Amino acid sequence: MTETLGLGVLGLGEGRSIISAGVNSAAWHVACLCDTNAALAQERCAEFGLTRYTTDYDAMLADPVVDVVGIYTPDHLHADHVIRALEAGKHVICTKPFIDDLSRAREVMAAQQRSGRQVMVGQSTRFFAPFIRQRAHFDSGALGDLVTIEASYSADHRWFLNKPWARQPAFKWLYGGISHPADLVRWYLPDVSEVMGYAYLSANGRAGGLANPDTYHFVLKAASGKIARVTGVYSCPTVPAERDSPMTCILRCDRGASQADYHELRYAWKIGDQAAIESFEAQRDYFFRFGGVSHHAGEYQNYIEYFARCLAAGETPKPDVAEGVVTVALMQAMDESTQLGRPVQIAEVLARHELGDLLAR
Ligand SMILES: NC(=O)c1ccc[n+]([C@@H]2O[C@H](COP(=O)([O-])OP(=O)(O)OC[C@H]3O[C@@H](n4cnc5c(N)ncnc54)[C@H](O)[C@@H]3O)[C@@H](O)[C@H]2O)c1
Incomplete structure (x- = not known):
């Protein structure tokens, strides 16, 4: 069996789409879910047949089964969540908007360079x-x-x-x-x-x-x-x-x-x-799996599979x-x-x- 990448998902609203992508992709397994809302984390675990979740981001970051963190928290939290994931040695997929102002952009870039990990912006379209x-x-x-x-x-x-x-x-x-x-x-x-x-x-x-x-x-x-x-x-x-x-x-x-x-x-x-x-x-059924057209998990499956191919080839995923x-x-x-x-x-x-x-x- 080829080894699959372990995905940790932070933020389980739109994060639902990358969970669906991860559980349906041959290149990935969903290793851990994280949200400050424990009831939502339990709901998502039940929906996708998962067991491992936490309300503590640092606990997920310390978990060695997580190779890549998918970040789906509110826009203004992305910079902090990206930096912390990189400092913990994880690769990052961060939903759009990547960050919502430039005040911490240099810090994000420095964290990426120090870590040597990959960061891809989830520009789903x-x-x-x-x-x-x-x-x-x-x-x-x-x-x-x-x-x-x-x-x-x-x-x-x-x-x-x-x-x-x-x-x-x-x-x-x-x-x-x-x-x-x-x-x-x-x-x-x-x-x-x-x-x-x-x-x-x-x-x-x-x-x-x-x-x-x-x-x-x-x-x-x-x-x-x-x-x-x-x-x-x-x-x-x-x-x-x-x-x-x-x-x-x-x-x-x-x-x-x-x-x-x-x-x-x-x-x-x-x-x-x-x-x-x-x-x-x-x-249609591949792209829009639940929630009508307000969730579009097929795009996420396409981008996490692209991300996995880039990692395997030693290439930088874009954007x-x-x-x-x-x-x-x-x-x-x-x-x-x-x-x-x-x-x-x-x-x-x-x-x-x-x-x-x-x-x-
Ligand atoms: N096409 C796309 O790529 C697409 C579509 C929709 C939303 N998004 C993006 O996804 C992000 C989330 O949007 P949403 O609609 O899911 O919002 P949401 O409010 O439904 O979900 C955000 C979740 O993050 C959790 N959360 C908040 N602070 C947290 C923290 N500090 N630690 C852990 N969990 C925390 C909340 O409890 C909530 O469950 C936004 O940046 C949005 O722009 C992208």
């Missing part, structure tokens, strides 16, 4: 069938050179405001939601350098107790001069999915164009007079710490742009946190 297909199609060269990219993630997430931490001043949809389309843009345009945008807190969001905006439109510019667009709206109803996918990525290239859509498991492209709309509907931190800098630049009413350079944000060297990598 990259691992969803239509987006995997779009990336492979683009990489094949069939679409030609990228001209522009438009990415958006808009959903009626008023239900999310039932979580007490979502109503705290620390919670921002800018990090929780925009982290998906911001990552998609940087996946194709890693040299994005500047952003300008507006943000607004809707009456629906305010009524739900949200402290920060829930409505965003941004225009981005890359060092090459290419431009892109990112949109996110989180407290309004959405139009029918046939007309507007909640998560979508459009690549407009010099020979063709393509669009990957999320819940619809759909990929459309046109090159010259050839066009197709491809469906990944056959994989890694450096890429993740620059994406956080992009989101911080977005935030500042909405407050200052002017374009903000990622370089100026990074420099303020002594992270300027990251752009040279």
Whole structure:
């Protein structure tokens, strides 16, 4: 029998998806669960036929059966939880947003370097069938050179405001939601350098107790001069999915164009007079195993299996710490742009946190 990686899961709300991924993957076993809510930990153990859980993160970190810690706690706790896992000698998979401000970014990077362990940001959308297909199609060269990219993630997430931490001043949809389309843009345009945008807190969001905006439109510019667009709206109803996918990525290239859509498991492209709309509907049960489309464990299974392959090959899984931190800098630049009413350079944000060297990598 080949040896499997032992997964410890911290935070068992969305953490449920990586548990499902781990128990269904031939490369992994779920070694331990951890949440400050003991009843939830017991519920998850019963759901997945597991026995080992703790409410004490340090106890899980001291457990030698855990090789990799999957972090699914509220956004503002990620930096602390990542650093502690690295200090305990564990590899880390941290959900998006990787961190929600840059004040501890240097510390996170130093901890990773000291430990020599791998850290991957769980940018789940990259691992969803239509987006995997779009990336492979683009990489094949069939679409030609990228001209522009438009990415958006808009959903009626008023239900999310039932979580007490979502109503705290620390919670921002800018990090929780925009982290998906911001990552998609940087996946194709890693040299994005500047952003300008507006943000607004809707009456629906305010009524739900949200402290920060829930409505965003941004225009981005890359060092090459290419431009892109990112949109996110989180407290309004959405139009029918046939007309507007909640998560979508459009690549407009010099020979063709393509669009990957999320819940619809759909990929459309046109090159010259050839066009197709491809469906990944056959994989619906793999991606969406429970909770309708609000949990999408198939993406997590794809990314933990990719992580395991990288570890076996001695490669760095992506997005890694450096890429993740620059994406956080992009989101911080977005935030500042909405407050200052002017374009903000990622370089100026990074420099303020002594992270300027990251752009040279
Ligand atoms: N597509 C995706 O990748 C995706 C989707 C949803 C949520 N997320 C991310 O997952 C994270 C968690 O979101 P959620 O919706 O599960 O929130 P949640 O509130 O449902 O779950 C968070 C859990 O963490 C536990 N917790 C809080 N502090 C803790 C601590 N110090 N130690 C141990 N456990 C602690 C809570 O008890 C709770 O069970 C967020 O960062 C969110 O952005 C990612």
